Amino acid sequence: MAKIQRFGYVLCHLVLVLVNVFVFRKMFYEKEKLSWSQKAAEEAEAVASISCSGHGRAYIDGYVVDGKPICECYSCYGGTNCSLFFPNCPADVDGGDPLFLEPFWIQNAASSAVVVSGWHRMSYFFPNQSHISKELDRNIRKIHAIAKNAITNGRYIVFGVGSTQLLHAAVHALSIDNSTSSSPYLATKVVANKIPYYSPYKFQTEYFQTHHYEFEGDSSMLKNKSDFAGNVIEYVTSPNNPDGNLRSSDLKGPSVKPIYDRAYYWPHYTAIPAPVDEDLIIFSMSKLTGHAGTRFGWAIVKDVNVYRRMVEFIDLAEMGTSKDAQLRALTLLKVVAEGDGKQLFNFAHQILMDRWEKLSQMFSLSKRFSLQRIPTQHCIFVERAREPSPAYAWVKCKRKEDKNCTEIFRVAKIIGRPGSKFFAGDRYVRLSLLKGQHDFDMLILRLKQLVSLEYEASAQVMSSSY
């Protein structure tokens, strides 16, 4: 009996010792596995775990008070932990901040995290004296193949600080090209496809005031000028910002060079009727993954000389694009390509389609306001006809007396972007559908109140007529 008991103790003891040896080895091994990155990882996770009452976010580079980054509250929330709600606050849907994609990255936290060593890419160059990450180039082409939205085979890719810089670089490259032709002293005319159009085309072109080009307005300005024989650059935004419709170049002829701004040509925002294959196409991370803050975009270019001039522009302007932005973009695009590569696109489309449905429903109750129409089209990405899911609502105030639509919305506590900023006049206002859920919810709440005013008014008319 005592022998069995003793044997039991010894066995038990042995098992415990073995377990300890295993556990200690594992601990030691785990400890070895993470060395220099442990501290930064702990700090990042600690900051990420600051809750801000679910109405804000703390960032590792946030303003530090008492040794901790402060909560940055969503609009309509305040207080040190964002627990205060301001019920009278307006729905701010002016800007194009693509924060509707934030939840996707929180869901994919492990694969989308980036760990950068202190000595990462200190040089000006990648190998071969290039400012461009070959891996990122390769992944960009892969994403276009998955989204079926652009042909990249045999095309050159230029990186820039957001599509904003690439628009500038493209105009420069195309106008220098033109200036070497037969009419060297005639500045290239730059036009935007059609009203309404994205205002930076005008402001950027006018701001930099070079000898090579000048802004002329929308393309109708040149159609009417039968005497203009010079070179023309046409900005074509497709899908268009603000109204989400697909567009193509309006001017024809050998002296016309279109720049296709295709920031929104992704399955999130539009049906993809076919992969595009234009001479110069611009895309951006901002509207693909939602990382506007990273400031990274790319252009797909057919002509090697235009490509070279764009690279030269970016090199002279700032010696290429931040290696840190390129690393971030690479990591995010790898996540997009995971599995069947449809996860992000489906996520984004679902949200925007839901938002558009809710909005359409709301506006269908109104006789005072109308929304843009977006035709249903076949989409090769989903292989069926696609419901609309635009980035913005482009709203018209239909009543004769509602001359300033933005002001009407402002009074109703909805901050939109005035139609005049798209050169379409004050009868229009753009409302962003890209922002965070709290902003969209606030928009719907305020819209409900605005539209219900119509019913109250007609009820008053009805009751007074009895």
Place this chain on the structure above:
Amino acid sequence: MAKIQRFGYVLCHLVLVLVNVFVFRKMFYEKEKLSWSQKAAEEAEAVASISCSGHGRAYIDGYVVDGKPICECYSCYGGTNCSLFFPNCPADVDGGDPLFLEPFWIQNAASSAVVVSGWHRMSYFFPNQSHISKELDRNIRKIHAIAKNAITNGRYIVFGVGSTQLLHAAVHALSIDNSTSSSPYLATKVVANKIPYYSPYKFQTEYFQTHHYEFEGDSSMLKNKSDFAGNVIEYVTSPNNPDGNLRSSDLKGPSVKPIYDRAYYWPHYTAIPAPVDEDLIIFSMSKLTGHAGTRFGWAIVKDVNVYRRMVEFIDLAEMGTSKDAQLRALTLLKVVAEGDGKQLFNFAHQILMDRWEKLSQMFSLSKRFSLQRIPTQHCIFVERAREPSPAYAWVKCKRKEDKNCTEIFRVAKIIGRPGSKFFAGDRYVRLSLLKGQHDFDMLILRLKQLVSLEYEASAQVMSSSY
């Protein structure tokens, strides 16, 4: 006896159980501590541990072959693991890649690592619709206070994509300012302080060809033109690139606006006689911490209107600077400020001083070549007179027949930057002292061979004269 034995077993058992409970809790706790960042951290450390035979480096965004980023070999090394040495390879000391600082960041790996979540700063903006990290602004001012090299109190700070973009933004801001004055149609003249000067001043100004300004050469071009009454912008590089000497504005008067490029005004490269306090001063991460690839610089500006115009330029050009670059810069500057804040400066100065000593020794043996002279000056950072430690050697070929100095060095397997690129003529060549240790060692080896030729030649002359 049996009781004691049993008691011993039980005690032993109990201790083991307690140890296990403690260890398991610790494991569980540790596991909880790192969740979403664990995978990325492991990957980053795995890539960092690829040795590349000590003659290269693998990066997490490197070109992937067989699922692993390849080794990127230092110059003169090759093969898949960089184990091949090419003994006939030249010393490439052309560029200004500040890789001599890499070892500092490897030594400070834990504090300089950055962990970025997938949802980090997706917005275009920091709080208050700003493109500028307040924390980074605060840390930049702190570093200047530590280095005692610039006054920042009551000054505005503008962020840019490297000093390169800020040079452009500054010229634009100052020339628009000028164009609103009495002579609106006279383009502002842009000059560089003195020959030799950094070539992008010329190339950038000429490349963008705006209506506002035009490049005129060095400041002597205007001194001689007594009839020029317009506005002038003068680029002053201090310490100067290529020769490392401190400089000040050459032109005087109310119509002259200097832009001080102070990329090298850090205790690494020069004595700091006093904190500077000019109207517009430009600095960069590249030459402070060695992170050229991050593309981040800043300008310190006195006048609020010039500040606003520079911000407007950068916003219109690319909607601010990458948030990822700003986060990296913030993390690195925090490391620089650690302890007494002198660690990086002393590290950098020690290396450059050693290199300069070695180089000076080498050139002292030569009658054929001469090095620039750098006067010893009192430095308020180290509180004593400072030995020279310039970023570049500015070498003159003294023999009448050695008209093309760059070519002479090229034949001796040393690739420098031609003096003509600094508008100083072919009798000069610039050799970088900023590169990695292997590049500097190769330079010294090749120089030894080049200088020894003088002795061989004179020995031959000696022997033939006997």
